[in-house]
Each structure stands twice: as structure tokens, then as C-alpha cells.
Amino acid sequence: MGRLSGKTALITGAARGIGRAIALRFAAEGANLVLCDLNLASLREVAAEAESKGVKALFRRTDVSVRSQVQQLVDDGISEFGMIHTAVNNAGIFFNAPFEQTTDEQYERIMAVNVRSVFLVSQIVIRQWLKHEIKGTIVNLASIGAAVAFVDSSAYCTTKGAVATLTRCIALEYGPRGIRANSMAPGIIDTPMLPSQADNERWAKTAIPLRRLGEPIDVADVALFLASDESRYITGEMIFVDGGWMLN
Numbered sequence: 001m002g003r004l005s006g007k008t009a010l011i012t013g014a015a016r017g018i019g020r021a022i023a024l025r026f027a028a029e030g031a032n033l034v035l036c037d038l039n040l041a042s043l044r045e046v047a048a049e050a051e052s053k054g055v056k057a058l059f060r061r062t063d064v065s066v067r068s069q070v071q072q073l074v075d076d077g078i079s080e081f082g083m084i085h086t087a088v089n090n091a092g093i094f095f096n097a098p099f100e101q102t103t104d105e106q107y108e109r110i111m112a113v114n115v116r117s118v119f120l121v122s123q124i125v126i127r128q129w130l131k132h133e134i135k136g137t138i139v140n141l142a143s144i145g146a147a148v149a150f151v152d153s154s155a156y157c158t159t160k161g162a163v164a165t166l167t168r169c170i171a172l173e174y175g176p177r178g179i180r181a182n183s184m185a186p187g188i189i190d191t192p193m194l195p196s197q198a199d200n201e202r203w204a205k206t207a208i209p210l211r212r213l214g215e216p217i218d219v220a221d222v223a224l225f226l227a228s229d230e231s232r233y234i235t236g237e238m239i240f241v242d243g244g245w246m247l248n
């Protein structure tokens, strides 16, 4: 018996990086998957790899910032598997820009992809959970940028602060119905999202007490804990997965 046997997990942004690692980790623990990303070719490969572990994986090209597309994804997932029990809001974008040079378009896009998506996915699955009395779990990708400031990252850090706050509000509002919501705050995780190899190496040597960048699997293991019944008495938390970065 896997730790997620009999469950279905929706994971956004699953084509690469942390989302891919979460999808494969959950599949290894027996969860059927509802996966989405903008990159359908890579997502198809992740779905095939997940299915090789003996589960089923439905995948769609979904822009998570668009309500109609998210609604379609959830509807398709429920008609395939009967219910979605866990939603992992992982899809996200990042850019570096000095605050005074950040454009309206950049700001609006990052708010839409990193925050509106969490609002949409969470609201759409929670409506199902209330209707069918499901004690579902939400796992959101915040960041250490939700708790500390980074130069040239004001828009990104703002989105992650919003994700952390939205997580707590959902946890408070739906705790009485048995619905849990938690977030993770990764530090520097080695994925294609990272902008500078030079910075990464410097941080690993100086700012990260465990003296290495994080790997996507380091985050996926915590997501598994938060999605599973092992975290049944934890809600509204933000768990740092940062190799000790926040100790500095």
C-alpha cells in the first residue's frame, strides 16, 4: 500500500522541475494524477513515466491563470477518477527586475500565474469537496521570498507572500470541514527556473548551512508528507525546505 493509494492528486506545472518531481513521487506512492502545464510535450513524458509506476495520469495543456481552463481540468479529472483529493499549486514563474523598471505587464502576469492560479484551483476543488464532504488537502508552493526580501525580485516575492497568506485563510475557513491547506517555502532548488548558475554556487558555499542547492525531490518529499494523512493535524503552516537558509 502506497501512502497515497486510492487518492487522486492534481499537480500544476508538472512538466519539469519541482512539479515533475512531485508527480513522480506521488505516483510512486500510488496516487492517480491530474497533471497540467503549458508545455504539453514534456508533460506527456512525465505522465508516461508516472504510469510506468502503475498509476493512471491524465494530462492537459492548461493555463492555470484562466478560470475556464482550470474548471475544465478539474471536470476532466473528476470524470476520469471520480474525485480529486489533493491539489498541489506548483506552477509559477519568476523574473529579475529592479522595482522601478518592473512593467505593468510583468506585474500582472506574475500575479496571474503565481497567485490567481492558486485562488482558482483551490476554489474550484474546494467547491467539490464541500459538495461531496471530502476532507481534501491543498499544498501550495510559496518560497523563502514570502518571508524575506530579495533585491530585484519585488514582484515575485509579493506573489509568494500572497500565496502564504491565502493558504492560511483557506486553512482557517475550511478547517471545520476537515479541509487542510499548507504551503512550502523552498530555498534555492536546482531547476530550470533559477536565473544564475554563478549565484547558485555562491549561495551554496555561503548562505545555505547544508552547503548544497536543494533538489526537486527534497521538496517533493515534503509535499508528499503534507498531502498524506501523516500531516493530519497540520494546517495553515508554511514549511521551509531551504537547507537552513532562514537561519542566517
Ligand SMILES: NC(=O)c1ccc[n+]([C@@H]2O[C@H](COP(=O)([O-])OP(=O)(O)OC[C@H]3O[C@@H](n4cnc5c(N)ncnc54)[C@H](O)[C@@H]3O)[C@@H](O)[C@H]2O)c1
Residues within 6 Å of the ligand: 012, 013, 014, 015, 016, 017, 018, 019, 036, 037, 038, 039, 062, 063, 064, 065, 089, 090, 091, 092, 093, 094, 113, 141, 142, 143, 144, 185, 186, 187, 188, 189, 190, 191, 192, 193, 194
Ligand atoms: N526553483 C526554486 O529555487 C524555487 C524556490 C522557491 C519556490 N519555487 C516555486 O516552486 C514552483 C516550481 O518551481 P520550479 O523551480 O520547478 O520552476 P520551473 O520553471 O522549473 O517549472 C515551472 C513549471 O510551471 C509551468 N507553468 C508556468 N506558467 C504556467 C501556467 N500559466 N500554466 C500552467 N503551467 C505553467 C512551466 O511550464 C513549468 O513547467 C514555483 O511556484 C516556484 O515559484 C521554486
